[in-house]
Amino acid sequence: MSTPFQLTGGRAGYARRRVLDDVDFSVGHGEFVTVLGANGSGKTTLLRTLLRLNRLDAGELLLFGEPAARFRGWRRIGYVPQRPASPGGVPASVEEVVLSGRVAASRPWRAWSTADRAAAAAALAAVGMSDSVGSPVDALSGGQHQRVLIARALAGSPDVLVMDEPNAGIDADSQDALTNALGDLKAAGTAVVLVAHELGSLVELVDRVVILAHGSVAYDGTEIPAELHDDTHHHMHHRDVADRRPWGLT
């Protein structure tokens, strides 16, 4: 199995502002990687660069072993953005939003197949939202909405899931559902790249932590900063990480 993401010497930014500089970042097959860092450290820019939503100004990006410009296997990547969908206020049901994650994987010019609907139902079950299948997404809480966006990404059966702060400001039920769903995914061999401010119960799932500071990788390893997880869950490396506060974690 090839590596989902491999960025070498990555440089990226917006207009005249450079956000990432000489970043090496990789995610292995089935690996659960968390990207941490202060506001403005370049976490979201890194994700967007990996997904080719931002231009890579210098460096090399391989997606599943292929140069990004030639990569066509986008179905293997599931993306969960931070912002809510439905910009124009046109109502959409939970099922419609989740099924839209199947569009690229399903046959064109046709109605949804039984397999598409089954995949959407399974994705909703994975995030504990099966009861809301017919609800309008605008009627959901922030955490429930986030779970629907995760289900949309899961509906396409990706090999890697890329998530931008999926646990920011969500309720306890949604936090538990998120941890369970990601735990199941990890067990099934799906790789996860997750940008976060705090990990909470997700800390148990993390294989590797990458910390960005001022657009560069300040740390890449298996230690988890103590201030990012609940001490009742995890005790390792407490002192090591406390010493690294100058990285600028908030």
Place this chain on the structure above:
Amino acid sequence: MSFLEPAFMQRALIAALIVGMTAPAIGIFLVQRRLALMGDGIGHVALTGVALGFLLGTAPVLTAIVLAVVGAVAIELLRQRGQTSGDVALALLFYGGIAGGVLLIGLAPGGSNASLISYLFGSIASVDRTDLTVIAGLGAGVLGVVSLLRRELFAVCHDEEVARVSGLPVRSLNMVVAVTAAVTVTVAMRVVGLLLVSALMVVPVATAQLWARSFGQTLASSVAVGVLVSVGGLIVAFYVDVAPGATIVLCAIGVFLLTFLATAVRTAVAR
């Protein structure tokens, strides 16, 4: 006299039915992308096309379609490249379209601003068999595109970045929406006029949005509202002897206000 008796009314009713179906069917994707005024922008550019038709001595509908498609593609390219925001691009189309129309009609032999009036405000009663064939053909094309690409267009309009990451041809699909909207504007031009065409693309969708719970419901009910107000407005205009285009648009706004009140009362009672 029954409204079904005159031949011109029979043709007008068929034209109204087609426009009532097609305008909201593509309008829903514009509303979803917060480009509700795009129909207006395209309509203004189509006016330049109409004047160009007079100037060149060709059918104004043909030149209107060409200019409308060019305008819609231009606005989409400007938006995609992020060189200007969507509303500034629309403003450029508004001003350039009207100015171009007025300038060119002045150059056309025997042309005057009065020649543009029937295109600005519609002239459904003068739709002949040829017009009807063109309207039916283009309308079928618009409905075909919407029904065949509905899932893809929903995905792109609902969340463009996620659609791009999933590998959908987002730029091409956005172009499909823009070109289909341009064709719809020229189809609806004879019925409600270029200045009012966007109302039929937006108001039925806004009405359905008030109560629908899903995209499918919104699409189906906005098409139903579009047909109701187009055909109903035309019949009212026939009996009261007023301008059909304006009556259709005012009927659409009336249905919106009634639906707004009904949903407000329902919400209050539910509390």
